Amino acid sequence: MKKSVFLHSWAPDDVLADLKEHFDVDQVNIFETGSLDRETFNRHVAGKDGILVQQNRVDAEMLAEHAGKLQVVANVAVGVDNIDVEAATKHGIQITNTPDVLTEAVADMSMALTLAVARRVVEADRYTRAGKFQGNPFPLFWGADITGETFGIVGMGRIGQALARRAKGFGLDILYHKRTRLDAATEKELGATWASLDDLLKKARFIVLLTPLTPETKHLITARELGLMREDAYLVNISRGPVVEEAALVDALKAKRIAGAALDVFEFEPKFSDELPKLDNVVLTPHIGSASSGTRAGMVRLAAKNLKAALLGEAVPSPVNKV
Secondary structure, eight states: OOEEEEEESOOOHHHHHHHHHHEEEEEOOHHHHOOOOHHHHHHHHTTOSEEEESSOOBOHHHHHHHTTTOOEEEESSSOOTTBOHHHHHHTTOEEEOOTTTTHHHHHHHHHHHHHHHHTTHHHHHHHHHTTOOSOOOTTTTOOOOOTTSEEEEEOOSHHHHHHHHHHHHTTOEEEEEOSSOOOHHHHHHHTEEEOOHHHHHHHOSEEEEOOOOOTTTTTSBOHHHHHHSOTTOEEEEOSOGGGBOHHHHHHHHHTTSSSEEEESSOTBTTBOOTTGGGOTTEEEOOSOTTOOHHHHHHHHHHHHHHHHHHHHTOOOSSBSSOO
């Protein structure tokens, strides 16, 4: 008898065919249905040996309810803050993620957001679409210079290092903050210098947040940290929304205590402050850091490999916990 799996995800045809060859597959294609409410999602999980999810919340209560049958949760993301990993480990449930696949796409988007907010691309686009472009007066949409400025990266894992390589190409002086400092050879290759978080915030013109969401990084950036930043500084958050205290950021943007921000993620996502869209000095995107077609397909492929390996007793490509 085949084991059963639930996919709350789109999947390439060949991936879906392969899974169906090995398992009884219950799929809810997120392209067609969108997100499921918790009750409906939980109903699909019932009786399944494995599930493949795209940022669905899998909490301790749900894991306890399905323990004994559920063997693996394959997450289509690097971060697993949507899953109670501790509870899963307690019940012997394998959690997996999709590292590496999205590194370059997120690094690209990090640089794109930096350039967009610095050069006021979104403001200029709205202005042009509104039919206001009647000539090019000298003061029109002056933005920030990039080359020669100081670029701060908070979180120097795979994505941070890929971003540093891009920043180096723009002639930026790179500071980074990471709990465990990189080795000297890697620092030299990246042209990056370690700094404490406070020093980085004080010195950098552009600051990109790339940390995972953990109890230690929740509200890593509050009114205090924003107060350390330069008045001409820009904050880019492409990590997780709760890393930044959103209300404090809104206050800082409204008061122009910092020059601007670009946000791909939000503290109470998908909701966000009503004040943000009213501000010209902020760029807003809907959590699309890894949203290139090749990258998203690659993430689903890796998640499916994780799911299949865990259920067939094979070595799991990217485990998060030990079970």
